[in-house]
Amino acid sequence: MRSFTYQRAESASQAAAAVAATPGAKFIAGGTNLLDLMKLEIETPTHLVDVQDTGLDRIEDTPEGGLRIGTLVSNTALSADQRVRRDYAVLTRAIQAGASGQLRNKATTGGNLLQRTRCPYFYDPNMPCNKRKPGDGCAAMKGYSRQLGVIGTSESCIATYPGDMAVALRLLDAVVETVKGDGTARSIPIADFHRLWGDHPERETALEPGEMITHVVLPKPLGGKHVYHKVRDRASYAFALVSVAAVIQPDGTGRVAFGGMAPKPWRVEEAEALLPQGASAVVKRAFANAKPRSDNRFKLALAERTLAGILAEARS
Amino acid sequence: MDDRDLAVSRRGVLAAGAASVAVSQVPLSRAGAADSTAKPAQQAVRLSVNGKAHDLTLDTRTTLLDTLREHLQLTGTKKGCDHGQCGACTVLVNGQRINSCLSLAVMHQGDEVTTVEGLGTPDKLHPMQHAFVEHDAYQCGYCTPGQICSAVAVLDEIRKGVPSHVTSDLTGTMQPTNIEMRERMSGNICRCGAYSNIAEAMAQVAEG
Ligand SMILES: Cc1cc2nc3c(=O)[nH]c(=O)nc-3n(C[C@H](O)[C@H](O)[C@H](O)COP(=O)(O)OP(=O)(O)OC[C@H]3O[C@@H](n4cnc5c(N)ncnc54)[C@H](O)[C@@H]3O)c2cc1C
Ligand code: SF4
Ligand code: FES
Ligand code: FES
Numbered sequence: 338m339r340s341f342t343y344q345r346a347e348s349a350s351q352a353a354a355a356v357a358a359t360p361g362a363k364f365i366a367g368g369t370n371l372l373d374l375m376k377l378e379i380e381t382p383t384h385l386v387d388v389q390d391t392g393l394d395r396i397e398d399t400p401e402g403g404l405r406i407g408t409l410v411s412n413t414a415l416s417a418d419q420r421v422r423r424d425y426a427v428l429t430r431a432i433q434a435g436a437s438g439q440l441r442n443k444a445t446t447g448g449n450l451l452q453r454t455r456c457p458y459f460y461d462p463n464m465p466c467n468k469r470k471p472g473d474g475c476a477a478m479k480g481y482s483r484q485l486g487v488i489g490t491s492e493s494c495i496a497t498y499p500g501d502m503a504v505a506l507r508l509l510d511a512v513v514e515t516v517k518g519d520g521t522a523r524s525i526p527i528a529d530f531h532r533l534w535g536d537h538p539e540r541e542t543a544l545e546p547g548e549m550i551t552h553v554v555l556p557k558p559l560g561g562k563h564v565y566h567k568v569r570d571r572a573s574y575a576f577a578l579v580s581v582a583a584v585i586q587p588d589g590t591g592r593v594a595f596g597g598m599a600p601k602p603w604r605v606e607e608a609e610a611l612l613p614q615g616a617s618a619v620v621k622r623a624f625a626n627a628k629p630r631s632d633n634r635f636k637l638a639l640a641e642r643t644l645a646g647i648l649a650e651a652r653s
Numbered sequence: 654m655d656d657r658d659l660a661v662s663r664r665g666v667l668a669a670g671a672a673s674v675a676v677s678q679v680p681l682s683r684a685g686a687a688d689s690t691a692k693p694a695q696q697a698v699r700l701s702v703n704g705k706a707h708d709l710t711l712d713t714r715t716t717l718l719d720t721l722r723e724h725l726q727l728t729g730t731k732k733g734c735d736h737g738q739c740g741a742c743t744v745l746v747n748g749q750r751i752n753s754c755l756s757l758a759v760m761h762q763g764d765e766v767t768t769v770e771g772l773g774t775p776d777k778l779h780p781m782q783h784a785f786v787e788h789d790a791y792q793c794g795y796c797t798p799g800q801i802c803s804a805v806a807v808l809d810e811i812r813k814g815v816p817s818h819v820t821s822d823l824t825g826t827m828q829p830t831n832i833e834m835r836e837r838m839s840g841n842i843c844r845c846g847a848y849s850n851i852a853e854a855m856a857q858v859a860e861g
Binding site: 341426572 | 691693694696712713714716735736737740743749750751752755756757759760762803806807810813814815816817818820823824836837838839840841
């Protein structure tokens with residue numbers, strides 16, 4: 338790990354100002370992703386601004402009937418909140434399907450959204466990777482792509498966004514609230530938060546340098562049946578090959594988002610309008626422009642079967 | 654194939670082998686290449702470990718795990734993977750279980766840390782330590798301190814109503830069933846496969 342200086346910020350605006358003003362600075366929250374990558378020198382910040390004292394650790398009711406989640410709320414606390422369990426069960430399910438109890442105790446809402454890809458070549462500093470080092474090439478293109486993306490990928494990167502929580506947040510149309518280094522605040526719809534890789538796989542989100550996530554806001558509850566199914570290589574404590582988040586209403590309409598398929602949680606509104614016609618129609622439409630590789634073509638069939646299972650469960 | 658070809662291809666095999674195991678290693682060219690001009694940053698931190706306060710000045714890079722093992726000589730807490738993947742380093746911080754390998758000591762200013770040494774002592778075992786002995790919940794014992802800290806926290810999480818991936822009714826009360834215990838302990842890997850005995854030890858403590 339490279340040497341770095343460390344400070345604690347007492348407010349979000351102070352933290353954002355500190356990161357914006359210090360070249361090479363990064364925020365640190367739970368540290369469970371950043372420190373992992375710093376040990377491998379994939380991340381090499383020269384200064385860390387710890388946000389744990391910024392007081393953003395509460396879940397408040399909003400006047401619109403939703404919830405406003407402080408960025409420091411841990412994955413454990415968010416998934417265990419009575420209101421979330423009752424009204425946004427898909428979020429509890431998605432969080433509990435990810436990582437381990439120890440990690441969820443430390444993982445924060447903002448840090449979880451910003452977790453980086455799990456492409457094995459991104460994690461191997463001896464292999465070329467455009468995301469680690471722009472212009473370096475992509476070892477995955479000629480490599481083992483079983484875990485990698487089937488849609489929304491590009492000529493320069495075929496990695497996926499690996500997280501679970503964000504798939505549920507996309508389904509629920511959450512909004513990410515931020516503060517920038519100059520103190521201005523803004524709201525980013527979750528649909529626009531994670532970027533497709535394009536020619537710049539090193540740019541992963543809509544955040545500007547020094548911009549800090551303060552809250553994630555959930556609109557009022559949707560009702561319906563909430564399901565999150567995650568398919569992975571072992572029954573627990575593994576990243577998704579494919580995951581499906583869904584809210585299904587009694588009349589068979591609903592929403593659906595997919596994880597493990599793309600650089601961002603994959604939700605296509607025109608595709609979910611086909612839910613009453615069944616899983617095959619939805620998956621065909623949602624992945625109409627898919628570019629699977631021979632190693633990961635199975636993900637399309639797996640997504641369809643997983644959604645079919647969810648629809649059967651919702652009907653029963 | 655002459656000797657030279659063989660030598661070249663042997664090197665090729667070695668190189669390929671090295672690349673495939675390098676996933677969790679820093680490239681050789683960069684290992685230890687700390688900036689020779691700047692002194693690594695140090696910072697003071699005060700933490701309480703097993704009820705005893707410690708004032709330390711540490712390189713900011715020092716993890717909580719290395720602080721416990723290398724600076725406080727509390728070697729009960731183990732390093733398996735150093736990347737959050739095995740759970741051997743599990744300790745309790747302010748009552749919650751975390752992976753001490755993925756946390757910096759400086760992030761724990763003022764925190765209360767409990768390690769396996771703080772749960773109980775050889776002549777006054779914690780009920781979970783006692784149950785592990787009684788149920789033979791280990792073989793080599795390397796993962797055991799992490800398993801025990803995690804197991805204590807799991808029963809607490811169930812009592813506090815934290816749901817899990819296998820909980821069917823999210824709004825009901827949580828039960829310490831075998832399947833719940835197994836899912837909630839999935840962040841603790843045991844190379845010796847003592848899992849079923851660990852779950853039994855936990856069940857004994859849960860029943861009180
Ligand atoms: C072994 C292992 C297994 C895992 N399995 C899963 C899994 O199955 N599913 C899953 O979804 N996740 C999984 N994870 C990932 C885990 O969920 C993330 O590491 C965690 O959510 C990151 O949160 P954090 O608070 O620790 O982030 P940190 O590591 O502190 O930060 C992550 C990034 O976010 C930035 N950041 C943090 N907070 C803010 C903020 N408020 N504003 C702006 N930037 C910020 C940091 O600068 C950093 O770049 C796993 C991790 C490990 C180690
Ligand atoms: S797929 Fe993306 S993350 Fe993986 S090696 Fe290629 S550029 Fe890097
Ligand atoms: S040593 Fe910390 S999880 Fe393996
Ligand atoms: S007892 Fe040997 S690793 Fe668990």
